[in-house]
Amino acid sequence: MEIWLIRHTTPKVEKGICYGQLDLDVNNDFDCEAKAIMEQLPSQKFCSVYTSPLQRxxxxAQKLFYxxxxxxxxxxxxxxxxxxxxMAWNTIDKERLKEWGDNYLLQPPPNGESFSELMHRVDDFYSYLISKSYQRVALVTHSGIMRAFLTRxxxxxxxxxxxxxxxYGAIVRVKIHSDEYQQVKFIKG
Structure with a gap:
């Protein structure tokens, strides 16, 4: 199985804003960025395409896999x-931010989720993917999700x-040959 992890393009948001699950639009360079991504994808059809529901x-996903x-x-x-x-990162209580940053794996931001919880979501979805026996699948997602997959x-x-x-627009191809062996290639960093 090949899993193609594709990060969204540049979102329309001011620099320095915390925007994990904030549903942001894409910026004005969307078409150019999407074209650059499309040029790096294989010409063969993907068995399945999954995307985060967030519009960015x-x-x-709609542009690449219409x-x-x-x-x-x-x-x-x-x-x-x-x-x-x-919120702007520089307006978040510095002590709370440091406390979270020192232990983000287990500690969530207030009313949020920890990175371990995100990794659990990714593991659950990965188990689902493996059960489908796809040859090639594309996942259009976010850097946090990509990092959770890459940890594995x-x-x-x-x-x-x-x-x-x-x-933004990073592409990583993972070839899974068996449970013990995966080949990871950064197509576009």
């Missing part, structure tokens, strides 16, 4: 930052996966 992902059935999948949403959604596939601690560069 679903719009990209000839295919696209399934919106709640488990592919970004980390829920709870009360911090839509690269066999690195979740704390280290944040060192990976996953810019």
């Amino acid at each position: 992902c679903s719009m990209l 000839q295919q059935t696209i399934t919106q999948e709640e488990r592919l949403k970004e980390l829920n930052f709870g009360d911090w959604e839509g 596939f690269l066999h690195v601690p979740a704390s280290r996966v944040f060192n990976l560069e996953l810019s």
Whole structure:
């Protein structure tokens, strides 16, 4: 099985805003960014396409895979930052932010979710994918979801996966040969 992880394009939001599950539109460069992504995808059809229901992902999925059935999948949403959604990072209580940053794996932001909870969502969805025996599947999603998948596939601690560069429009192809062996290739970082 091949899993193609595709990060959404640049969202329409001011720099410095916390926007995990905030449903943001795409910016004015959307068509150019989508075209650059499309040029990196294989010409063969995907068996299935899944997208986060957030519009910055679903719009990209529609643009890239307009000839295919696209399934919106709640488990592919970004980390829920709870009360911090839509706030400027520099306005969040510094002590609470540090407390969360020091233990984001287990501690959620107020009324949000921890990275471990997000990883549980990803593991649940991965089990579902494996049960389908797809040859090639595309997931249009967010950097947090991609990092959770890469934690599994690269066999690195979740704390280290944040060192990976996953810019807007990043593409990562994962070839799964068996439970023990996966091949990860960064197509577009």
